[in-house]
Amino acid sequence: MRVLHVITGLAAGGAETQLRHLLRHSAADAEVIALTNPGAVADALRADGVPVSCVDMRGNRDLTALPRLVGRIRAGRFDVVHTHLYRAMLFGRLAARLAGVRHVVATEHSLAATTIEGRPRDRAGVRALYLAAERLGRLTVAVSERVAGAMVEWGVPAERIRVVPNGIDLDAFAFDGAARAEARARLGLAPEAFVVGAVGRLVPTKRFDVLVRALPAMPGAVLLIAGEGPLRTTLAELAARLGVRERVLLAGEVDDMRGMLSAVDVLGSPSTEETFGLAILEALAAGLPTAYACCPALDGLPAGAAPRARRADPTPEAFAAALTALRGDPAREVPPAARHYDIARAAAAIDALHSELVTGARAAA
Missing domain, CATH: 3.40.50.2000 (Glycogen Phosphorylase B;)
Structure with a gap:
């Protein structure tokens, strides 16, 4: 056909x-x-x-x-x-x-x-x-x-x-230790750094400003955003005003998403206008713990389908607390929710x- x-x-x-x-x-x-x-x-x-x-x-x-x-x-x-x-x-x-x-x-x-x-x-x-x-x-x-x-x-x-x-193509997003080391070296991230990842276009509906505003309450954490869009300068200026500009990395469009997801330790998604939550499912396929505000793909699935995906109010305080709580989980297990899709x-x-x-x-x- x-x-x-x-x-x-x-x-x-x-x-x-x-x-x-x-x-x-x-x-x-x-x-x-x-x-x-x-x-x-x-x-x-x-x-x-x-x-x-x-x-x-x-x-x-x-x-x-x-x-x-x-x-x-x-x-x-x-x-x-x-x-x-x-x-x-x-x-x-x-x-x-x-x-x-x-x-x-x-x-x-x-x-x-x-x-x-x-x-x-x-x-x-x-x-x-x-x-x-x-x-x-x-x-x-x-x-x-x-x-x-x-x-x-x-x-x-x-x-x-x-x-x-x-x-979700599970093989395309599976965690790769070598890719993690290579991506961190290329992006200038220390091997021991705690890195919060975010994926999507830099537009208002993604609400990446929530993650930038959460950083002052997360000492030492680095925010890595993969995506391009009209709010790039706005986010950089916000980070500078909050005194965290050196801890915000705007990576632009990323071809190697497997390497990017392997390089980070947790994913944050404060958007409340998601139609599916593809970035969240891709993170789960990489075995990442995830804090999110909205994910229709997880709605209706059993509670145990994504045990390391935590819903949070789309506020800096709530995301700082959720991301910090997920920080101590080094496991990279792929949950049933990712396999479901x-x-x-x-x-x-x-x-x-x-x-x-x-x-x-x-x-x-």
Whole structure:
């Protein structure tokens, strides 16, 4: 089966990395087109043997990219077009229909209670365009029950939603002692330092300022944030005002996430707008204890599924206390929660969904 995935960009990010891991376990003959910014994940996909191209879209209103996208879809003779992220959902669904593809599906990664892809979702026209584009597809995959609920609340009919949780590639994030030593040496971190890790775009919804503000109550701790975004300067200035600038390391986009997670001792996630909690599950796959404010992936699982994942109020005081309490746990055991979200299971579910669309026969869950 020929499947084309259309995504807004391929810089390092949760949805982008998830797509890469899914395709590593998919049985489909897949290709990927990015509308813009074919970054680190594009290189990783090509290294995996997945064809990747870009239509060089210059902005949200660059309609000249649409005929280029239509032409590439038509030339590829794809059975299914699968879109990811808001801009790709708008342009990818429309282009697929114009190219004559009957089976169009999307994955909603980022619709939360008040935001979509980290921006306020009540901006003028955003909802209307979303709902208009949704009708161009057959259905939309939600990465969690929380996302499915947000979609229904926004106006998407429940019967047009299918929940397929994100998956974790356990091998890709497994703890590696040699990688820990190499990453610490490269980042200038002392072997004995207590390092708090954080992963995500530097945007307001991630609330990384909570972790910076927690540092004064954690003498000697170092905060390592992997991610890039518009708040980089703001976070650095906050750290300087609090007198902890030398203990905050803004690492930017990190290609070697396994090395980064091996290098840190605990992960902090103060975001309250998570749609799945992928960074938290990746940390658990690396055997890391974790303090978090919101993680839909853990909601509903048995209490013992993630014994070293601790929920905390999204305040500096609560996170300082939670991270300090987790400091003395050197074990690197992978909890059942991480194994529950096995990437092979997620990829098989997506493959079955594509087959269902083409053949009309719904596979057994």
